Amino acid sequence: xxxxxxxxxxxxxxxxxxxxxxxxxxxxxxxxxxxxxxxxxxxxxxxxxxxxxxxxxxxxxxxxxxxxxxxxxxxxxxxxxxxxxxxxxxxxxxxxxxxxxxxxxxxxxxxxxxxxxxxxxxxxxxxxxxxxxxxxxxxxxxxxxxxxxxxxxxxxxxxxxxxxxxxxxxxxxxxxxxxxxxxxxxxxxxxxxxxxxxxxxxxxxxxxxxxxxxxxxx
Amino acid sequence: xxxxxxxxxxxxxxxxxxxxxxxxxxxxxxxxxxxxxxxxxxxxxxxxxxxxxxxxxxxxxxxxxxxxxxxxxxxxxxxxxxxxxxxxxxxxxxxxxxxxxxxxxxxxxxxxxxxxxxxxxxxxxxxxxxxxxxxxxxxxxxxxxxxxxxxxxxxxxxxxxxxxxxxxxxxxxxxxxxxxxxxxxxxxxxxxxxxxxxxxxxxxxxxxxxxxxxxxxxxxxxxx
Numbered sequence: 003x004x005x006x007x008x009x010x011x012x013x014x015x016x017x018x019x020x021x022x023x024x025x026x027x028x029x030x031x032x033x034x035x036x037x038x039x040x041x042x043x044x045x046x047x048x049x050x051x052x053x054x055x056x057x058x059x060x061x062x063x064x065x066x067x068x069x070x071x072x073x074x075x076x077x078x079x080x081x082x083x084x085x086x087x088x089x090x091x092x093x094x095x096x097x098x099x100x101x102x103x104x105x106x107x108x109x110x111x112x113x114x115x116x117x118x119x120x121x122x123x124x125x126x127x128x129x130x131x132x133x134x135x136x137x138x139x140x141x142x143x144x145x146x147x148x149x150x151x152x153x154x155x156x157x158x159x160x161x162x163x164x165x166x167x168x169x170x171x172x173x174x175x176x177x178x179x180x181x182x183x184x185x186x187x188x189x190x191x192x193x194x195x196x197x198x199x200x201x202x203x204x205x206x207x208x209x210x211x212x213x214x215x216x217x218x219x220x
Numbered sequence: 221x222x223x224x225x226x227x228x229x230x231x232x233x234x235x236x237x238x239x240x241x242x243x244x245x246x247x248x249x250x251x252x253x254x255x256x257x258x259x260x261x262x263x264x265x266x267x268x269x270x271x272x273x274x275x276x277x278x279x280x281x282x283x284x285x286x287x288x289x290x291x292x293x294x295x296x297x298x299x300x301x302x303x304x305x306x307x308x309x310x311x312x313x314x315x316x317x318x319x320x321x322x323x324x325x326x327x328x329x330x331x332x333x334x335x336x337x338x339x340x341x342x343x344x345x346x347x348x349x350x351x352x353x354x355x356x357x358x359x360x361x362x363x364x365x366x367x368x369x370x371x372x373x374x375x376x377x378x379x380x381x382x383x384x385x386x387x388x389x390x391x392x393x394x395x396x397x398x399x400x401x402x403x404x405x406x407x408x409x410x411x412x413x414x415x416x417x418x419x420x421x422x423x424x425x426x427x428x429x430x431x432x433x434x435x436x437x438x439x440x441x442x443x444x
Contacts, residue, residue, distance in 0.1 A: 049340055066344045073344045079337040083359035092342070093351050 003057065004176060008045050010052040012038065018200035025193040027170045029178040030186050032211055033197035039180040040076055042197060043148055046178075047073060065144060072142035076149050078133030082122035086113065089121050090136045107135055111161060127154050134162055138169060145169065147179035151186070163189065184208045224412075226392055227400035228419055234308070234396060235376040238315035239323075242372050243365065245316055246323030251353045253328055269325070271318045280385025283314050287386075306388045311396075314386050315376045322375050323368040330364025331357050363438065370431045377424065 008020040020042055033039045045053040048064020055061035062068035080089055086108075087100060100108060108114070111131040124132065134150055145166075151159045167189060170177040179186075187194050187208035194205040196214060205211050253264050271279060287294045287304035297304050304310040334357060342352035358365070380398040387394030389403065397420050404413035 047344055049344065066346060071344065073341065075337045075341065077337070079335070079341050081338055081341075081356055081360065083362075084355075088355075092345055093347055093355060 004061065005056045006046060006053055008042065008053045010045070010050075012041060012200075016200060020197070020200075020202045022195055022202045022204065024176050024178055026174070026176055028167065028189050028192040029176065029195060030189065030192045031178060031180045031195045031197055031202075032182060032184075032187070032205070033180065034182060034215070037198045038200070039197055040148055042202070043146055043178075043180060047071065047146055069144055070140060070142040071144045071146065072137035072140060074133045074137040074147040074150055076152075078129045080121050080124070080129040080133055080136075082120060084121055085118055086121055086124075086132060089132060090139055092136070094140070104135070104139065107138075107165075110165070111135065112158060127158060130154055131158060131162065134165070138165070141169070141175070143175050145175060145177045147177075149181060150179050151181065151183065184212055187211055223391075224415070227395055227397040227416070228423075230308070230392075230395065231377055231397040231420070232423070234311055234315060234379075235373045237312050238319055238376045239369050239372040241312065241316050242319050242323040243369050246320065246327055246368055246372075247353075247358070247365075249320065249324045250327045250331060251349070253324070254331055254353065254357075255349045269321045272321045276318070276379070276381030277385055279318060280314070280382045283310075283317070283382070283386050287313070305386055306390060306394060308387075308393055311383055311387045311394055314382055315379060318379065318382055319372040319376055322371040326367040326371065327361060327364040330361035330367075334360055363435075366434060367431075370427070370434075374424065374427050374431070377420070377427070 003023050003025055005023045006021070008018070011017050018038065020038075031039055031042070041050075044050045046055075046065065048066050051063075053063060053065075055063060055065065065071055066073070081092075084092075090100070090104070111134070113128060113131055113135070121129065121132065130150065130153055134147070137145060137147060147166075150166075151162060154162060163186075166177055166179070169175065185208070186192075187205070194207070194211065196203050196205050196211055198214075203214075205214070249264065249268055253261055253268070256264055284305060285291075287297075287310065289295055289298045289303065289305070294304050302309050304313060331353075338356050338360070339352055342356050347356070378398060379396070380402070383394065383396055384399055384402075387396075387399075389395050389399055395403070397416055401413050401416045401420070404410070404416065
């Protein structure tokens with residue numbers, strides 16, 4: 003379990019204090035638009051300063067320097083001037099061909115190895131799936147995804163959710179993704195977190211999250 | 221080669237070598253600016269853009285002061301057989317310095333207009349700044365790079381004041397087309413001046429035409 007604490011001011015000047023913890027496996031962060039989901043992720047990863055992390059002992063921040071981390075920004079962050087495989091590897095390997103495991107993963111997500119073609123030829127959904135593969139390719143300890151399923155059709159959305167569940171089942175890693183789809187609360191074993199009005203609360207079910215949205219408690 | 225064409229080919233050679241050198245040097249400065257924070261980045265920008273506001277004769281004077289054979293730099297290069305004043309290589313060096321803003325400004329604008337996620341991804345993946353710049357940003361800044369190279373080429377073609385100060389008027393070595401036109405006008409050889417000017421006008425129109433044609437052709441290929 004990793005405990006986090008963030009005390010800072012948002013761009014609007016409002017002071018916030020976000021406290022909670024991530025469990026090994028799937029963690030889902032819900033929140034309406036503008037609630038601070040991306041803001042929180044950026045601090046957690048270490049792109050912004052201020053977060054404190056502990057897993058028994060303090061974790062050195064920024065997190066991306068001290069632990070292995072896979073990250074998918076909102077929208078995917080695919081570099082359109084690079085080929086598919088260049089996007090996936092981004093300097094990890096000089097051999098620019100997919101290995102067997104990667105090829106299988108790409109095929110399961112409907113992505114072909116287009117050789118030297120640039121990624122700007124991909125559709126929006128293909129770019130998102132590619133971004134997910136890129137984040138997962140090193141099987142990192144922390145997998146942080148900002149709205150990874152937003153823009154995916156139901157079929158590939160389901161495939162991606164299953165892939166994430168498979169990855170987190172190995173019980174060695176923390177998967178955290180943000181969403182505003184209530185259905186994502188039904189992922190088995192997920193640690194549900196809700197961010198709203200400058201705080202993060204642990205939720206027990208999709209029903210509780212829905213109730214909170216329609217009847218928010220002060 | 222007939223004497224008429226020598227200044228023209230000197231001008232073209234100077235423009236080509238300077239702009240090719242600036243593609244490399246300009247990227248060094250763009251990288252430095254992009255990854256410099258606060259006051260340091262600001263100071264580098266000021267330095268790079270000084271040639272835009274300084275009179276060419278002032279730049280020429282300071283160039284002479286800095287690289288004359290009386291200085292250690294000028295002396296060393298002179299001993300190696302590459303004097304930096306009143307020489308073609310001196311013109312190249314001066315043109316590179318003078319052309320910096322024309323290369324760096326379009327390039328850095330192109331890079332700074334890219335989504336922040338491109339850089340942040342590289343940071344989070346612990347890639348070094350050189351990798352982020354070369355492999356993640358530069359492939360998406362080709363418009364800025366091409367624009368910079370073409371503007372530098374076009375600008376160098378027409379240089380006069382700086383070249384006269386540091387290069388003098390040496391036939392076959394530093395007497396570029398702009399200086400030769402000036403010589404012909406002073407000598408009231410207007411026919412010759414017309415011919416030279418006409419050729420340079422034609423080259424300038426062709427250069428500009430190629431620039432705008434390239435931009436028009438590549439306008440539809442927006443990468444993001």
